[in-house]
Amino acid sequence: MATSLVMTFVGPDKPGLVELISRTVAEHGGNWLDSRLCSLSGQFAGIVLARVPDANAAALRLALTELQAAGLKVLVETASGAEPPVKARMLRLELIGQDRPGIVRDVSRVFKEHAANIEELHTATVSGAMSGETMFKASADIRLAPETTLEQLRRALEALANDMMVDIALQEVDRPAASDAKRPR
Numbered sequence: 001m002a003t004s005l006v007m008t009f010v011g012p013d014k015p016g017l018v019e020l021i022s023r024t025v026a027e028h029g030g031n032w033l034d035s036r037l038c039s040l041s042g043q044f045a046g047i048v049l050a051r052v053p054d055a056n057a058a059a060l061r062l063a064l065t066e067l068q069a070a071g072l073k074v075l076v077e078t079a080s081g082a083e084p085p086v087k088a089r090m091l092r093l094e095l096i097g098q099d100r101p102g103i104v105r106d107v108s109r110v111f112k113e114h115a116a117n118i119e120e121l122h123t124a125t126v127s128g129a130m131s132g133e134t135m136f137k138a139s140a141d142i143r144l145a146p147e148t149t150l151e152q153l154r155r156a157l158e159a160l161a162n163d164m165m166v167d168i169a170l171q172e173v174d175r176p177a178a179s180d181a182k183r184p185r
Helices: 017-027 055-068 104-112 150-164
Strands: 002-010 031-040 042-055 071-080 089-098 116-127 132-146 166-173
Touching: 002 017, 017 031, 017 042, 042 055, 042 089, 055 071, 055 150, 071 089, 089 104, 089 150, 104 116, 104 132, 104 150
Parallel strands: none
Antiparallel strands: 002 042, 002 071, 031 042, 089 132, 089 166, 116 132
């Protein structure tokens, strides 16, 4: 049998951190399955899903916590293995507007109110092409609960977009759940 582990890492960015983490996983017979890694303002941050033989799980956990000597804060959790609802629909949200505090809070509140789960979220601030003002951009993959319709969520987001003066596009995407097939990245 095998144990699935979700590992998070944060620390000062420098060359070799991914190699260090992946080597540690491989040395314990682990298989690197899925990850999101990035550098943000000089900090390396990542989340990794790996599967390791049950007999090696405790040793891998210990080895990963020892990476703190390399300046990484590490958290390791056993994956629950819970599968998302089969009938859930996948949506893609694209948002752009003048940056202001609270955009993510307000949009995520609408998702919560409509039982929509954020599967993946990417945000960035950029300089506006014409105005030079700071613009906020977001894209999100959303799993819509079977009891919520696309139109219900779309109406709520359109009302919010009008209040916030941002552009929001929401569309259904045809792709399997992450557990069914690897999504292109």
